Amino acid sequence: MTPLQILAAAQNGTPAPRIPVFCNLLDQGAREMGLRPQSYFADGAAVAEAQLRMQRRYGQDNVWSLHYVGKEAEILGCKEILFAHDGVPNVADFVIKSLDDIAKFEIPADITQTEAWQPIGECLSILADEVGATHPICAYATASTTLPAILMGMDKWMELFLLGPFDLRDELLRKCSDFFHQEIAALRAAGANVLIYSTPFGSPYFVGRRQVEAGVLPWMRRDLVPGGVEGIVYYCGMAPFNEVIDLVFAELGITTHYLGPLADLADAKVLIGNRGLCCGVIDDIRMIHWTPEQTRLEVQRIIEIGKPGGHFLFGNGVMPLAVPEANIRAMLAAAFEYGNWQ
Template structure:
């Protein structure tokens, strides 16, 4: 039997399995699979999240599982005391840890993430996933880059203000602390056997900041975040475009997997990567809420025609919105399984 890990390894090597690997990033939908009352209840226990991940992978047949609960978990590890749980959307940070520059000076980075009380349920989830599917299906983890993490700690508007107009010494103090956290988070996930680590950095996209700024200011922080090596790291800009940045990242950092934006041209991205890594074509999964099944089928067909030539290609989603109808999830995956065969 060919496993998801077999497909991923073949794609990385530029070889052919039965089909391309498919990463379908269903998170909040696990609450439906377990019949729980709310997302708040679902995310209270690592056993629930692990069971949801295993059930959804088995149900739909794609190739990965996630240890990620929700992005705000990182803020909780750094002192966030309240997460806002929506009835039909992803949880988000409600309490910002940083309210003043003094809070930056007082921000403490945990030495031991694995045994941190806030990490306890994610640890349980990872242990279950490793036991049940480890080695057969890639286990994915998620870390936020040092340039992006402050937005979870102080809000996007205040972070933009500090980043571009605030005192440089205060900005750099916060970035240094966030980079240390990112490094320790990556180390913890690797120690626990996570296979794929999505390195999320919207500030590595020209949709957020100009390319010269990324190269001059952003790249040194990326290098520091990833100073322990890029094995298993996936470069992801939170759905923002970054075809213009790929060449610089390859040459300066050496990341070998690029999770494109739905707004990036797949053929162009693959041409830039030019066999030096894995290209991940990503569907605009927000549109899956309203698209017809035929529209989904045609979009998948278009994407695979652009990306499959020459191998080293993976089909992916962003973080699938909770409101996508199940029939549309199945339509997308059925189309990938059909057109993604070799």
């Protein structure tokens, strides 16, 4: 079976030789290609080639089209990204500097015609041609309730979200949701078949369950209704969200849940049952300091909890550059060994 077929089997509860195994390697690509991050991320073909090389080397099931989260801000007018040789690129120029900017903030009529989109489109075109029929191609789209954090800064967004003025808050959310509609459609059209719906505000860890229900869920519905939830993965930025899993099933219809390492995996397995896919996630921040044997034992622990009954995927968060390669190899070797059904 191909990795794409193994993923479908885990989602549907049908037989497969093993569980799906994801390994999310993003910032490692520049090092793989011997390029400075700024040059690497400007070249969609280089990003695609790095993903294909790393997939062949390590054997994980998935590849990624995500360059960095700030790409969405660039599409929407961000003029400066701060690149680092040992970390994640960050937004250095906020699109919305004051509340007055919200009225002037506009979504491009066609985001695929913007300069910032071109490397993403090029990367996806290559990945779709090379492995689109056989492998999960992951793309990343930020929910409307989270996107403002990279447009104006988390502190200002939290203040506006919780305290208002609510007319301005809702105007910004409408625009961000309209952007999401375009982005998710463009990612699908370009070949992405696993769509990570990044919604940290969809976790009670950030704003509480009552606020999730009243202030976040309506916007998540607005985000997702036009294009549907096929291929959508519920992801809260590694924050735990067991408390709202039933709500996500009932109100959004999303059946794939990418948990964080702080979540109670056994509890999540019970909550999800055979309704969808439970994704157990290793703590790859702690992996920086683990030995390969410690990594292996943690993979074994996670899979022994999640594997019984099927409907399970093993994965990681966003592998920090500081994680030793020996630990990446140990993680994947253990995942394939303990995740085997035969």
